[in-house]
Amino acid sequence: MANLDQSATDDQLVALAKENPDNFAALVERYQQRLLAFVRRISYFSIEETEDIVQEAFIKVYRYLNSYDDSLKFSTWIYQITRNTVIDAIRQKHARPQNIRLEEDELVNIFRASTDIAQETIDRDHYDQVENIISQLPYKYKEVMVLRFLEEKSYEEIMDIIKKPKGTVASLINRGRKLLAKEATKQGLL
Amino acid sequence: MSKAGSQKIIAEIKEKNIKPESKIKLNCKSYLFWFLLGVLVILGALFFSLVVLDVADMDFNLYQHFGLMKFMGLFFFTAPYLLIVLAIIMLTLGILSWRQTKRGYRHSIVVVAGIMSLIVVALGALGHCVRVNRPVEKGLAGPLRGSVQFEEKRWLQPEQGLLGGEVIVVVTERIDLRDFAGKDWQVYYSSETKMRPGFNPRPGERIGIVGEIETESEFEAYVIKLFPPKGQRSFWGPKGRGNK
Numbered sequence: 001m002a003n004l005d006q007s008a009t010d011d012q013l014v015a016l017a018k019e020n021p022d023n024f025a026a027l028v029e030r031y032q033q034r035l036l037a038f039v040r041r042i043s044y045f046s047i048e049e050t051e052d053i054v055q056e057a058f059i060k061v062y063r064y065l066n067s068y069d070d071s072l073k074f075s076t077w078i079y080q081i082t083r084n085t086v087i088d089a090i091r092q093k094h095a096r097p098q099n100i101r102l103e104e105d106e107l108v109n110i111f112r113a114s115t116d117i118a119q120e121t122i123d124r125d126h127y128d129q130v131e132n133i134i135s136q137l138p139y140k141y142k143e144v145m146v147l148r149f150l151e152e153k154s155y156e157e158i159m160d161i162i163k164k165p166k167g168t169v170a171s172l173i174n175r176g177r178k179l180l181a182k183e184a185t186k187q188g189l190l
Numbered sequence: 191m192s193k194a195g196s197q198k199i200i201a202e203i204k205e206k207n208i209k210p211e212s213k214i215k216l217n218c219k220s221y222l223f224w225f226l227l228g229v230l231v232i233l234g235a236l237f238f239s240l241v242v243l244d245v246a247d248m249d250f251n252l253y254q255h256f257g258l259m260k261f262m263g264l265f266f267f268t269a270p271y272l273l274i275v276l277a278i279i280m281l282t283l284g285i286l287s288w289r290q291t292k293r294g295y296r297h298s299i300v301v302v303a304g305i306m307s308l309i310v311v312a313l314g315a316l317g318h319c320v321r322v323n324r325p326v327e328k329g330l331a332g333p334l335r336g337s338v339q340f341e342e343k344r345w346l347q348p349e350q351g352l353l354g355g356e357v358i359v360v361v362t363e364r365i366d367l368r369d370f371a372g373k374d375w376q377v378y379y380s381s382e383t384k385m386r387p388g389f390n391p392r393p394g395e396r397i398g399i400v401g402e403i404e405t406e407s408e409f410e411a412y413v414i415k416l417f418p419p420k421g422q423r424s425f426w427g428p429k430g431r432g433n434k
Contacts, residue, residue, distance in 0.1 A: 018210055021203045028196035051195070058199045063208055067216035071293070163295040 010074035018065055028058050031075070034151075035082050040101055041146045043086050053089050057082040072160055079151070079161045106150055107131050113149040114177040115184055126189060133183045141176030148173055220292040227287040231309055234280030237273050238314030239323035244270040246318070264351050264400060267344060281310055342370040345398045345417075353377070353409050354398040354417060357391045365391055365411075367399075377401070379411040389416060 008016070008026070016023035032054060039050045039057075060081050068077050102110070104127050111130045134142065147153045147161060155173075159166045202208075281303075288294045288302050317323050345354025346369060355369035365377040377399055391397050396417035401410045 021200055025196040025200050028199050032195055055199055062203055065210040066213040165298040167298055
């Protein structure tokens with residue numbers, strides 16, 4: 001099993017998980033760190049809450065394994081379910097998903113991708129400013145920018161994860177970048 | 191999480207005896223919306239074919255009598271708005287159903303609306319050509335009875351070329367008519383007057399006339415449509431003999 005875990009494709013692991021829940025562990029181990037990071041990046045939950053959300057997402061994935069079909073990549077499908085779980089959790093808290101928690105390098109990555117600025121030019125003194133600019137962006141832009149620039153998903157994958165047409169995804173990313181660049185210019189970062 | 195995290199998840203799956211749900215159960219929502227979509231498209235097409243049937247009653251050469259502006263006015267006055275609204279509602283619900291199917295989110299609303307409109311128009315036109323709309327027109331008349339009063343008011347505008355009422359007497363090329371407001375009229379028609387094939391107005395029938403006012407109580411008919419008997423049918427179309 002250990003060897004299989006490393007070499008098996010997602011689809012093979014899905015087929016094995018359907019036969020025996022123990023086999024599902026391989027999929028959990030393959031994706032848990034990525035999903036923990038993803039949930040943290042698109043929400044403001046504590047570490048414990050983030051782990052609970054990811055755990056709930058994995059249980060949903062297991063429950064819905066038979067609805068997975070290969071018209072989507074498994075990674076896209078699991079991100080889609082995780083994102084829905086995050087949104088459910090936000091709704092249960094009756095809160096608006098305004099804030100997200102990004103680490104410094106993640107902030108810089110999004111900032112650079114949006115403004116084409118060289119990383120060296122953003123020194124530590126500017127992190128707070130960059131964080132402030134990104135946190136002021138509407139959530140819908142932040143979410144797609146995280147998926148595009150941090151999770152490195154393609155437009156098609158983002159379309160399937162957030163369940164919006166590809167044109168809408170492109171437009172959200174473009175508008176998000178423009179808003180970010182405009183605000184950065186206003187604050188003298190560009 | 192890591193290894194311990196995965197074991198915790200597997201333990202919970204086993205403890206709660208969670209099983210992967212069957213494919214049919216998981217996809218039934220999508221199947222349901224596809225079914226709903228089909229039903230709504232068919233209904234939308236039927237309503238559209240009824241619109242076509244109604245509009246086809248209008249003689250488009252009338253603009254030579256009335257002039258283009260007045261003809262357009264008449265056209266909009268007599269348009270079957272309730273049917274148009276119903277067709278649009280079916281189309282809108284169809285678009286929403288499409289969006290709810292498994293991959294419905296992938297297409298923009300404009301593309302979906304365009305495709306759905308084309309399908310509804312094509313099926314509606316086909317329905318008109320194969321005359322599916324005529325029995326449907328009869329069948330729908332009862333449920334949509336509420337629109338009759340509204341329609342009667344629309345046909346009480348003789349100055350605008352619209353006159354509706356009950357036939358009292360029919361003589362050669364003349365109909366004595368009592369309009370929906372109770373006023374008596376003499377309506378003159380000829381072989382040029384457009385009526386559905388086989389339809390000849392008879393006393394007691396309710397008709398709608400598109401034409402021109404001659405004097406205070408005389409009206410020249412260019413188009414005559416049959417209204418439903420009061421309290422039984424909506425105005426849209428002829429019942430029985432004139433309805434081929």
